[in-house]
Amino acid sequence: MKTYFQMIIQNVPKEREDEISALCFRSQALGVSEKLDFHQKNYPKPKIIEKKFKILDAYFEKEPQELLMVLQQNYPELEILVQEQESQDWLAEWKKGFHAFSLYKEFWIVPSWENAPQDCIPLFIDPGMAFGTGTHETTQLCAELIYEAIRQNQIQSMVDVGTGTGILSFLASKMGVPHVLGTDNDLEAIRVARENAILNNVNMEFSHQDLSQISQRFDLVVANIIDGILIRLKENLIRKMNPQGKLILSGIILENDQEFKEEFLKGTQLKIEKRLQKGEWVGYLLS
Secondary structure, three states: OOEEEEEEEEEEEHHHHHHHHHHHHHOOOOEEEEOOEEEHHHOOOOEEEOOOEEEEEEEEOOOOHHHHHHHHHHOOOOEEEEEEEEOOOHHHHHHOOOOOEEEEOOEEEEEOOOOOOOOOEEEEEOOOOOOOOOOOHHHHHHHHHHHHHHHHOOOOEEEEEOOOOOHHHHHHHHOOOOEEEEEOOOHHHHHHHHHHHHHHOOOOEEEOOOHHHOOOOEEEEEEEOOHHHHHHHHHHHHHOEEEEEEEEEEEEEHHHHHHHHHHHHOOOOOOEEEEEEEOOEEEEEEO
């Protein structure tokens, strides 16, 4: 009888969730999900209960022995259980924990297998093996900053650097930005994002090219990536801005915020228009 393996990872610090999820995907995870708790009294708009420590479920076709060793060596605080499951559909199991929720204002993330709630603008996604479902604070910070930037300015073009499943690109497209480009160095992410674009009936472009190889400039440049990578991409991100363009950065850990801000602004003409914080994460709108 065919089996698959479920890895239950407990005691995951919020600030390590992205890197641990990425490790799972690099180890051929079929899917990674976070177990979320909700305030059901807010139905039909349940509020996610934020916790300092997360529980992740990862699914594999083969027993992830090497990944288990890496996690145990590098993250001794984790509690990890690997279970072999019989003949169940890992995708069906994963889908049980992923439901529609509010991203920002009227925009909701809606799994492709669910109907959209009433009175919302749905962003349909089927994550597949691409990273990003919209539950993370960094994505929510970006969504708020994008929303407000588009509402307050004439944004005709946007690039979403590290687009993942395409969520932030779809938000911009559905808000009326005519030219949106999503880039990612993961070919699987590009494939999934293109399929999600069809689900959302949006006309936009995706590219696997390095940012330095993209010739266009944009009214709005968005990068939701961990702060150390943002510093490395600094010059390329700034080069992609139109003369009166704006730059949105997210993925900055709170404890690194001051150092990051000084390093990123150093030697530039950039000014901070808005700073947002959600949990242990910070996002910026610069111009």
